[in-house]
Amino acid sequence: MSRLVIVSNRTPSTGPAAGGLAVALRKTLAERDGFWFGWSGKLSEQPPREARFEEVDGLTVGKIDLTRQDHHAYYAGFSNSILWPAFHLRLDLTTFDGQWYEGYRRVNTRFAEALRPHLKPDDVIWVHDYHLIPLAAELRRLGARNRIGFYLHIPFPVADTLFAIPHHLELMRDLSHYDLVGMQAQRDIVAFNEFADHQAPLSLSGDPLKAVDFSKTIVEAFPIGSDPDAFARLAVSPAANKMVRRMQRAMDEQRLILGVDRLDYSKGLPQRVEAYEKLLANNPQLRRGVHLLQIAPPSRDTIKEYQHHSDQLDAMCGHVMGRFAEPDWQPLTYVKRAYGQPSLAGLYRMARIGLVTPLRDGMNLVAHEYVGSQNPEDPGVLVLSRFAGAAEIFEDALQVNPFDTDETAEAMRMGLSMPLEERRARWEGLMRAARTHSVDNWAARFLDRLGAMAGRARQRNAS
Ligand code: G6P
Numbered sequence: 233m234s235r236l237v238i239v240s241n242r243t244p245s246t247g248p249a250a251g252g253l254a255v256a257l258r259k260t261l262a263e264r265d266g267f268w269f270g271w272s273g274k275l276s277e278q279p280p281r282e283a284r285f286e287e288v289d290g291l292t293v294g295k296i297d298l299t300r301q302d303h304h305a306y307y308a309g310f311s312n313s314i315l316w317p318a319f320h321l322r323l324d325l326t327t328f329d330g331q332w333y334e335g336y337r338r339v340n341t342r343f344a345e346a347l348r349p350h351l352k353p354d355d356v357i358w359v360h361d362y363h364l365i366p367l368a369a370e371l372r373r374l375g376a377r378n379r380i381g382f383y384l385h386i387p388f389p390v391a392d393t394l395f396a397i398p399h400h401l402e403l404m405r406d407l408s409h410y411d412l413v414g415m416q417a418q419r420d421i422v423a424f425n426e427f428a429d430h431q432a433p434l435s436l437s438g439d440p441l442k443a444v445d446f447s448k449t450i451v452e453a454f455p456i457g458s459d460p461d462a463f464a465r466l467a468v469s470p471a472a473n474k475m476v477r478r479m480q481r482a483m484d485e486q487r488l489i490l491g492v493d494r495l496d497y498s499k500g501l502p503q504r505v506e507a508y509e510k511l512l513a514n515n516p517q518l519r520r521g522v523h524l525l526q527i528a529p530p531s532r533d534t535i536k537e538y539q540h541h542s543d544q545l546d547a548m549c550g551h552v553m554g555r556f557a558e559p560d561w562q563p564l565t566y567v568k569r570a571y572g573q574p575s576l577a578g579l580y581r582m583a584r585i586g587l588v589t590p591l592r593d594g595m596n597l598v599a600h601e602y603v604g605s606q607n608p609e610d611p612g613v614l615v616l617s618r619f620a621g622a623a624e625i626f627e628d629a630l631q632v633n634p635f636d637t638d639e640t641a642e643a644m645r646m647g648l649s650m651p652l653e654e655r656r657a658r659w660e661g662l663m664r665a666a667r668t669h670s671v672d673n674w675a676a677r678f679l680d681r682l683g684a685m686a687g688r689a690r691q692r693n694a695s
Contacts, residue, residue, distance in 0.1 A: 234379075234683065235352060236266035239343065239367060240360035241307070243270035243295060245288040253360075253385075255459070256671035258291055260679065266355070267292035269347050275300045283346040296346045298339060305335020307363065312532050315362045318397045319389050320498045320592045325537045326396075333399050337366060344370035351376055356682055359410070361385045366402075368409040381412040381682040383454070386594040387621070388420035391427045404431075404444045412682045414454040416594040417621035421453050450685070454678045455625055456595050457669035460604030463577050467605035472578030475571075479582055486523045487648060490583035492576060492598050493590070494531040495568065497541040500591040500617065500634040501528060505548045505564075507589075507640035512556050512563060515645060520561045522648065524587075525579070529570035542568075573601075580605035584612045585647045588620060589634040595621040599629070600669075603662045611659035613647035615640065625669050628661035 238261065244254040261268065269283065272295035279297035286293055298306070309332030317325040344367060351357070351371075357380045359367050368380040394400050404427065407413055415421060428451075431444050466472060479488070489508070493499040508524050528545070532538045549566045556563040571579075580586060586602035599614060599622040606612055616622060616629035623631055630643040650658075 233264045234354045234356045236261060236264050236679070237269060237347075237351065237355050237357045238266070238360070239269045239347065239357065239364060241271055241311075241363040242273075243268050243288075243293050244291060245273070245286070245293055245295075253456075253671070256675050258289075259672070260675045261291055267294055267350075269294040269343075269350075271295065271303075272297050274298075275303055281342075281346065283350065285350075294347070294350060296342060298342070302335050302339050302342070305329075305332045306339035308532065308535055310336035311363045312535060313537070314397060315365075316386065316498075317537070318393055319362060319386050321387075321389060321393055322497065322592075323393060323396055325497060327536075328398060330398075340364060340366040341370050343367055344374055347371070348374045348376060351378060353377065356679065357381070358383065358679070358682070366406040369406045372409050379411050379682055379685050380409070381414065381678065382407065382410040383414040383678065384420070384594070385416065385456070387417075387592055388415055388423045390423045391430055394423075394427055401442065401444065408444050408446050408449050410449055411685045412678070413449055413451045414678050415451065416453065416455055417624045418453050419624070420594075420621075421451065424451055450681070452681070454674055454681075455621060455669050456597070456674045457625075457666060457671045458597050458600035458604060459671055460600060460663060460666040463573075463580070463601050463604030464606075466574050466577035467581040467607075469574050469577070471572070471574035472581070475575040475578040476582055479579065483523060483582075486521055487584040488579075488582050489522060489524045489585040489587055489644060490579055490602075491524070491526040491528075491587040491589075492579075493526075493528055495528040495533075495538070495542055495545070496531050497537060498590055498592055499528075500589045501526065501545050502541075502548055503591070503634050503637055504587060504589050504640065505545065505552060507637040507644065508564065509552045509555070510637055510641035511644050512552075514641065518645075518648065519556060519563070520558075523562070524564040525583075526564065526566045527571060527576075527579075528566070528568055530568055576601065577605045581607055581612075585644055586612055586614045587644070588614065588622070589617045589632060589640055590620050591617070591634055593617070593620040593622070599626060600666050603659070603666045606659055606663075608656070608659070608663075610652065611655050613650055613655055613658070614662060615643045615647055625665045626662050627665070628658040 238257055274297040276297045283294040283296050313327045355378050357378050359382045428446055512519055580602045588596055588599045614629040616631050617634045618631050632640045632643045
């Protein structure tokens, strides 16, 4: 079997390499030879050109350092102040700086140059996420003829928004150097086709400057998932029980409404708090009987938009506390800290409502983890945004438009009063869907598809 090379900005040794993703791909890497490649997490004045390799928990990981300047332009700049907001349809939150694109390209070139010497001709390369869109083009420039796949973990933007991104044509041309491009949801494929259709007349008219030729690239939806059965086990583990006991003491008879999100404006946290405020305002009988726990570990906090968002949320939580708290009851707890998976699994299982209401999200794995962690005898209710990729999979959730805070408040009310029988029936449907779309199935489907593309890759290289 060919070796597998996984490339992502973060590696399993540099923090949240997408949690569940690291676990899933670790298994896949353990089954076949290969390595993970990415940024070391280190910034230095004059980083060595060559990558260094280490063993991390039984995985081989190749890493490169970056200069502070390059990293800023590539990560905080082009990736997270342009691509991230625009791909989440938040052009209003983008910041344009002409130098960032050059830094983004420079880092992608650095990745390619450091990776190239370690590649064997038959290696299958799997590149992850928006930080590394140009990587295949850079590798091809250096003569790599391997099968190269790309997976976009975030949504693909509609054409109008894509056209507002500086250098979007170059980026799309970069994408066409991959053999296989995977996206989260059908709606992303629809958006991509909108762009591709727009390109078709250009390629017919033969305008080489504008046309992007996707004829050698397959673009398909591969919805990612979690390992729901592992969460089911984790949710009753001693570490989870410890957290549950602590919470039960604090909660008394109150029912828990739980949100777990990176502190990111795409997650719809201000709208969520507003919806909760409406729930309490419209249903006085619920006060003292419910509690919202919002866990939101800070993220990308050097970026101004993230700081504003964090301040806004602080103010909103303070407002709801001031309006509804009593000396012996607090309506909500807001925690800006990360918790380990066992604690989260215990909390998911306790929560009568899992509140997953992003304004836009590639998939949202919290929805999957919440479903996996439920007690089959007495499951909670998933309140889910229609604009998360997960909405295409979880038809049995209470789906809401997160911008419509009345609708979200009403879904919470319905969830709190939903009879056991309906909760069970819905959860069974959700759990079936979570199992069908497990992260193992996702990785296997993508890699099978990419692995079967050898002929195509040769054809490309011959031309
Ligand atoms: C999203 C992205 C990932 C990213 C993660 C954490 O899930 O799709 O690529 O790693 O957020 O963000 P960070 O900027 O901390 O890597």
